[in-house]
Amino acid sequence: MTETRHETSAEDLVAEFDAERPARRLPGRPAALVTIVALALSLYALYQTFRPGPVLPYRMAFLAVVLPLAFVCYKARRGGRDRPGVLDWVLAGLSLAVCAYPLVVFDDLIRRAYAPTPLDVAAGALLTLLLLEACRRTVGWILPVVCAVFAAYAYYGGYLPADWALGHRGYDLDRIVAAFTMGTEGVYGVPLDVAATYIILFTIYGAVLDHSGAGRFFVDVSFAAFRRSRSAPGRTVTLAGFLLGTVSGSGVATTVSVGSVAWPILRRAGYPREQAGGVLAAAGIGAILSPPTLGAAAFIIAEYLRVSYLTVLVYATIPTVLYYLGVFLAIEMDARRYGTHAVPVDAARPWPLIRRFGYHFSSLFVIIALMALGQSPFRAVVYATLLAFALSFLDRTPGGENRLTPRRAVRALAAGATGVLPVAVTCAAAGTIVGVVTLTGLGLKAGSLIVGLSGGNLAVTAVACALAVLLLGLAVPVTASFVIAAVIIGPALLNLGVTPAEAYMFIFYYAVLSEVSPPTALSAFAASAITGGNAHRTMWATWKYTLPAFLVPFAFVLTPPGAALLAQGPIGEVLLAAAVSALAVAALAVTTGGWIAGPAGPVERGLCALAAVLLLVLAPGPVLAGLGAAVLALAVHLVRRHREARL
Numbered sequence: 001m002t003e004t005r006h007e008t009s010a011e012d013l014v015a016e017f018d019a020e021r022p023a024r025r026l027p028g029r030p031a032a033l034v035t036i037v038a039l040a041l042s043l044y045a046l047y048q049t050f051r052p053g054p055v056l057p058y059r060m061a062f063l064a065v066v067l068p069l070a071f072v073c074y075k076a077r078r079g080g081r082d083r084p085g086v087l088d089w090v091l092a093g094l095s096l097a098v099c100a101y102p103l104v105v106f107d108d109l110i111r112r113a114y115a116p117t118p119l120d121v122a123a124g125a126l127l128t129l130l131l132l133e134a135c136r137r138t139v140g141w142i143l144p145v146v147c148a149v150f151a152a153y154a155y156y157g158g159y160l161p162a163d164w165a166l167g168h169r170g171y172d173l174d175r176i177v178a179a180f181t182m183g184t185e186g187v188y189g190v191p192l193d194v195a196a197t198y199i200i201l202f203t204i205y206g207a208v209l210d211h212s213g214a215g216r217f218f219v220d221v222s223f224a225a226f227r228r229s230r231s232a233p234g235r236t237v238t239l240a241g242f243l244l245g246t247v248s249g250s251g252v253a254t255t256v257s258v259g260s261v262a263w264p265i266l267r268r269a270g271y272p273r274e275q276a277g278g279v280l281a282a283a284g285i286g287a288i289l290s291p292p293t294l295g296a297a298a299f300i301i302a303e304y305l306r307v308s309y310l311t312v313l314v315y316a317t318i319p320t321v322l323y324y325l326g327v328f329l330a331i332e333m334d335a336r337r338y339g340t341h342a343v344p345v346d347a348a349r350p351w352p353l354i355r356r357f358g359y360h361f362s363s364l365f366v367i368i369a370l371m372a373l374g375q376s377p378f379r380a381v382v383y384a385t386l387l388a389f390a391l392s393f394l395d396r397t398p399g400g401e402n403r404l405t406p407r408r409a410v411r412a413l414a415a416g417a418t419g420v421l422p423v424a425v426t427c428a429a430a431g432t433i434v435g436v437v438t439l440t441g442l443g444l445k446a447g448s449l450i451v452g453l454s455g456g457n458l459a460v461t462a463v464a465c466a467l468a469v470l471l472l473g474l475a476v477p478v479t480a481s482f483v484i485a486a487v488i489i490g491p492a493l494l495n496l497g498v499t500p501a502e503a504y505m506f507i508f509y510y511a512v513l514s515e516v517s518p519p520t521a522l523s524a525f526a527a528s529a530i531t532g533g534n535a536h537r538t539m540w541a542t543w544k545y546t547l548p549a550f551l552v553p554f555a556f557v558l559t560p561p562g563a564a565l566l567a568q569g570p571i572g573e574v575l576l577a578a579a580v581s582a583l584a585v586a587a588l589a590v591t592t593g594g595w596i597a598g599p600a601g602p603v604e605r606g607l608c609a610l611a612a613v614l615l616l617v618l619a620p621g622p623v624l625a626g627l628g629a630a631v632l633a634l635a636v637h638l639v640r641r642h643r644e645a646r647l
Contacts, residue, residue, distance in 0.1 A: 023073045023418065024082045034072055038417035039410055041065045045200045045417075049378045056110075057103060059188045062196040064099035066424045067134055068092035073418060074137040091130060098127040102181070113182040121174050124181035128432065131187065135429040138422040143476045146484070147429050150436040151176060157440060165449045168440045179435040186435030190303045191427035191483050198299035198309065199423050201378055204416030205363075205385045211412040212392035213402030214360040218243035219261055221357075224350040230340050233269040234331035237262045238283045238324065245287015251515045251523045255284030259530040266531075270340040273533030278541025279334075280530065281523040282327050285516050285546065288478070290320045292367050295512055296423050297482035301504045302377075304486065309377035313368070315505055315566040318578050319552050322565075326548035326585045333593030356396065363388040423479055430483040437487045447491025458496045462557050465489045466510050473514020482511040498557055501566060506553045513549055516542045544592040548585045551616060555581065561618035577618055584615035587630055596637045604640075607633035 026034055041062075048058055071092040072084050084092075101123045102109050109120065116124070128151075132144040158170015171179075180186035209215065222240035237258055245254045259280040266276040288295040291313040298316070302309045334340070363384040370380035389409065395402040404412060437443045454460040468489055473481040485507045493503040515523045516539075528538035543550075556562035563569055564577035587608040594600045600608075607629045614626030 023421075024075055024084070026073070027083055030072065030084055034069065034418065035410065035414045037065060037069060038414035041069075041417040042200070042204050042413040045196070045204070046382060048197075049201065049382050055193065056184060056188060057106060059192050059196055060099060060103050060106075062200075062424070063187070063192065063428060064096060064103070066421055067095040067099055067130060067428075069418065070134040070138055070421050070425050071095060073421060074134070076137060091133070094126065095130050095134070098123045098130065109182060113178055116174055116178045116182060120182065121177050124177040125173070127187070128177065128180050131425065131429055131432075134425045138425050139477050139480070143426065143429055143480050146476060146480075147432045150433045153442070154179075154436045154440055165452075166442065166445050168442075171439060176436075176439070179439045180432050185431075185438045187428050187431045189431040189434050191300060191430050191434065191479070192424065194296070194299045194303055195420060195424040195427040197378060198302075199296050199427075200417065200420040201381045201385075203419040203423075204413060205381050205388070207412045207416035207419060208385050208388045208392075208404065208409075209360070209363070211402070211408055211415070212360070212388055212404055213357070213395060213397075214388070215244055215257070217353075217357045217360045219258070221350060221353055223265075224353050230269070230342055231332050231335035233262070233265050233271070233340065233343055234279050234335060235328065237266065237279050238286070238327050238331065241280075241283025241287050242290055242324070245284070245290065251281075251285040251288050251512075252526050253284075254287045255280050255523045255526050256530065258283055259527055263530050265343050268343045270338055271334075272338060273531040274528070274537040274541045275334055275338065277524065277527035277531045277533045277538035278545050279327075279331065280527040281516055281538070281542040282545035284523045284527070285512065285542075286320075286323055286327065288512050288515075289316070289323055289509070289549065291316055292364055295508075296427075296479045297508050297511055300479070300482060300486070301508060304504060305500055307501075308371065310368070310371040313371075315501060315568075318565050318567060318574070318581070319505075319509070319549070321578070322552050322581055322585050323546070323549045325582055326589055327545050329586060329589035330545050330593050333589060333595035336595055337593065337599070359391040359394055360388075362391065422477075426477055426480050427483070430480045433484055434487055443487045443491045446488045447493075447495050450489070450492035451495050454492075456496070458498070459558055461492055461496055462506070462554060465492060465506070466553075469507055469510035470514050470517045473511050474517065478511050478515065481514060482508055485511060493557065499563070501568070502556050502563060505566060506557045509549060509553045513546065516546050547588055547592055551588065551612070552581060552585075555616040555618060559616075559618045564618075580615050580618060580623055583630065584612045584626070587612035587615065587626075587633075590633070596634065598637075598641055600633075600637060601640060604633045604637045607636065 044061075044065075052058075069092075071088050075081070076087070112120070132147055135147070136144045153166075154171050154176050155173070156170070157166070157168045160167035181188070184190075219240050222236050222243060225236070225239060240258045240262065241254050244257055245251075259277075262280065263276060266279065267273075271279070294312070294316060298312050299309060302312045305312075366384045366387055367377075367380045370383060371377055375383070389404050392402055392404040393400075450464060451461060454464055465485075469481060469485045472485055476484070486504060490503050490507060493506065494500065498506075524539040524542040525535050527533075527542070528535040531538070552565065556565045561573065561577055564574045565581060567574050590596055590600055590608040591605050591612060594605060596604060611626045611629035611633065614622040614629060617623070617626075
């Protein structure tokens, strides 16, 4: 009974703090209907992987299933009924009709994209309105408002003064609706394509892993791995967050899932509530930053750059290592600052646990291996999903509760499809913004405006772009904030010579980090709800743990050697840049954690802060100066410790 209440509490926390709204708990026949339709969508996506058809019709068909499902699965308002009402079914029916319309008249529709008929305009306008309403239901009202503002800009921009940088000639309703719904630059653009290909396949994979017991195993093996040291509880939380994130794909959900189990252990170990919350939130957000299943925005990067998803994973590898290095160093320092101690945990020994359930790791490795061998990410994740399905029958728990029998397999496939609904609706809605930017040339205009305001200074531009992405991420989900920033803010970085890979990865990290950024910090607020700590102090503790992720992106944008942090360049340069950046992260940890061999004073911390900044420049002169500052900080610390020991 206690366990049921605990699970409900965790679900409520995710519903309250996640950027995505909770889906209905559908009863009876509606649940059965949604399961059948969602199962069909998953099977269609899997079939499309091996028998791909024309791209645009597939995107249209995908949205024709996703949009009606969104109205059935999501409430019109918080606290509404779980059973869909008449209005929900009407909206679902209208969605199906307006999404099916372009498929019925596809050939003629493409030919008259620049001269739409009244019926084309009416269907497209209704589709846009329905999409914004579905978006409001799934991720809140802010993104639809942003989309509406961009649409108003396309319509009224012609009234702006001619000498204004953002002015344009203005477009009528027919042209705007055609840009939204009659081509590949609007609703049916790259963001929706990513949702219909990459993301749904990975949500299916995550659902299969979850239903096969992998999530429970990842938590158990994390607790078994670090059993006895004073820093073991913090390390355990971090490892569990990293592993569980491959299943959940959400920073808030990972934070809550790990925190529900780990907070009692952190409390017994002696962690203050706010510091424990910081560890939980940092672990949760790290899952989205980490290969092999980065956040949805990473798939969009692959499409924008026209590179393989494996290449994007390579870009993310060194920043991920640096992120977790910073977290682990902060954990070690906090364990000493707060005098935490080892906590006996009722967990199996790690090796017997791995021997029994270690097969859950195999599908993760298979994804990377297959992509390295030249398979597309689509096929790689499908093969990994099939492997996870087959290996589920190795489950030896009483009753084989994690085996994917036909009934459980159907539930897993349906869960994979319904899990993609918020992201797919968000991607389609964000496509309207891309359509406006393409139609009006807003991206280039905004980029030139940002560069002009910064005086052409790359450092000032990068800081302005980072702040803009963070602010945008406070209002809209990560995927939408990345898409908007990529088309509006990205050109400013590109205009100043930053390569596309560096610019998009910079925007990606700041879009993700909006979940732990003041003043909202969704993951940190969710963690504070679990620990009972002060929400704002938890937020600042989280910021301390995640600081390397905020600073490292500046290294690969502002300095030419920084490209090596994205594994671009000769292997020697890559390893040297990684080693120097690791020293910078260690210096940052001392700055925020206040510990070296003992408590670090203001002088040592100030010198380490200077060392971190200089080291991240990655140029020979600043690196030598940074090393000198770090050595001086260590010397000052040792001398002070020696004097204190003699007193």
